[in-house]
Amino acid sequence: MSTAAPDLPPEALELAQALLHASSTEPSFTIAALLERHAPTWYQDEDLGFSCLHHAAERREPAIVRQLLRAGAVWNAVDHWGRTAGEVALSLGDKESWEAIRNEGVRSEMLHHALKGDAGNGVVTLRAEDSSSAGDNLAFLASELTWETGADGRERVLDADGNGVMMGWEEPLMREHVRLMTADHPKAGGGMSILNVGYGLGIVDRLFQSTSPASHTIIEAHPQVLKHIRDTGVDKLPGVRILEGRWQDWVVGDKLGELIAGTEDAMGFDAIFVDTFAEGYEDLKAFFEVLPDILEAEAGVFSFWNGLGATNPTIYAVSSSLAELHLDDVGLDTVWHDVAIPESLASEVWKGVRRRYWELPGYKLPVSKMRLM
Numbered sequence: 157m158s159t160a161a162p163d164l165p166p167e168a169l170e171l172a173q174a175l176l177h178a179s180s181t182e183p184s185f186t187i188a189a190l191l192e193r194h195a196p197t198w199y200q201d202e203d204l205g206f207s208c209l210h211h212a213a214e215r216r217e218p219a220i221v222r223q224l225l226r227a228g229a230v231w232n233a234v235d236h237w238g239r240t241a242g243e244v245a246l247s248l249g250d251k252e253s254w255e256a257i258r259n260e261g262v263r264s265e266m267l268h269h270a271l272k273g274d275a276g277n278g279v280v281t282l283r284a285e286d287s288s289s290a291g292d293n294l295a296f297l298a299s300e301l302t303w304e305t306g307a308d309g310r311e312r313v314l315d316a317d318g319n320g321v322m323m324g325w326e327e328p329l330m331r332e333h334v335r336l337m338t339a340d341h342p343k344a345g346g347g348m349s350i351l352n353v354g355y356g357l358g359i360v361d362r363l364f365q366s367t368s369p370a371s372h373t374i375i376e377a378h379p380q381v382l383k384h385i386r387d388t389g390v391d392k393l394p395g396v397r398i399l400e401g402r403w404q405d406w407v408v409g410d411k412l413g414e415l416i417a418g419t420e421d422a423m424g425f426d427a428i429f430v431d432t433f434a435e436g437y438e439d440l441k442a443f444f445e446v447l448p449d450i451l452e453a454e455a456g457v458f459s460f461w462n463g464l465g466a467t468n469p470t471i472y473a474v475s476s477s478l479a480e481l482h483l484d485d486v487g488l489d490t491v492w493h494d495v496a497i498p499e500s501l502a503s504e505v506w507k508g509v510r511r512r513y514w515e516l517p518g519y520k521l522p523v524s525k526m527r528l529m
């Protein structure tokens with residue numbers, strides 16, 4: 157949400173400023189009187205970029221926060237430091253206000269998706285957020301990649317604009333994904349059918365290999381990554397099947413049949429992990445919608461790279477809740493695991509990377525299963 161305010165006629169500006177002031181100090185009935193006169197709730201002051209919701213959050217009065225949200229205050233407006241009112245409430249330990257703001261975020265994002273259908277493009281993006289190669293999947297797939305070692309000593313792959321496509325600091329997270337997806341499965345000792353979407357550095361695939369799967373399917377679309385897979389002999393590993401192309405092309409028509417033919421009795425995969433690049437929430441949601449066709453119904457486990465909105469705690473919480481609700485819509489129950497990732501905050505990790513896509517101390521790791529009737 158931009159903080160730039162268009163010019164307002166003098167009376168509206170006066171009302172807007174009165175609302176900012178009232179939100180920080182005046183009683184609820186004064187605020188109500190201003191709202192009745194249509195004081196604009198979206199207005200942000202020029203000095204701090206504060207909206208009326210930021211002021212209310214600073215005041216630690218959940219009732220005022222709720223009053224403003226009901227009147228249309230913008231849940232994800234950011235101040236000049238990139239903070240939403242949610243972070244203001246969080247930093248002051250006001251859980252009730254924070255939850256009110258997060259719930260409003262979830263409601264408005266749900267509505268946004270309901271109104272726009274699959275074409276919706278809300279606040280939520282994965283690992284990137286612009287129209288360069290990182291913001292457009294087809295542009296990314298046509299762009300030149302570079303493999304290198306970062307200042308943290310970890311391997312990474314960057315796109316032509318210097319965005320981190322996959323970075324070694326995520327290795328402990330990939331390990332947790334694999335552990336939580338395989339540990340409780342009836343075939344945990346070996347023999348699972350695995351599907352991984354997006355090879356990147358192959359970190360998660362190496363970890364899946366170590367669980368001795370019966371079959372291990374990898375969908376990968378970038379020509380250089382595919383060459384890397386062949387050059388390093390990953391395609392020759394036992395049970396490995398590389399499906400070239402975008403996942404979107406593998407979940408329709410005959411290709412869908414070919415995809416699940418790689419699983420025991422074509423009953424679907426025991427574990428599915430998805431972690432692509434330059435795709436937004438709407439793509440992830442589209443992937444959720446094919447899960448009932450490709451996930452083994454009894455004990456199959458699904459997980460995804462949860463990098464949605466990860467530069468801001470409130471947006472991250474909203475994105476995660478949104479994903480949970482959309483997974484619920486397609487019949488999956490989700491359990492979240494909190495994983496601490498202090499390493500992601502080290503400055504050497506991000507040296508030489510165009511945009512930092514991670515700003516949070518913790519990761520919310522989803523594990524979803526089909527709800528049994």
Ligand SMILES: C[S@@+](CC[C@H](N)C(=O)[O-])C[C@H]1O[C@@H](n2cnc3c(N)ncnc32)[C@H](O)[C@@H]1O
Binds near residue numbers: 322330357358359377
């Ligand atoms: C973040 S990396 C995956 C990292 C991997 N989880 C690991 O552990 O190293 C994303 C990968 O998804 C691939 N990719 C991006 N869009 C895709 C799409 N639509 N279909 C299939 N693969 C895609 C990229 O080329 C890249 O190799």
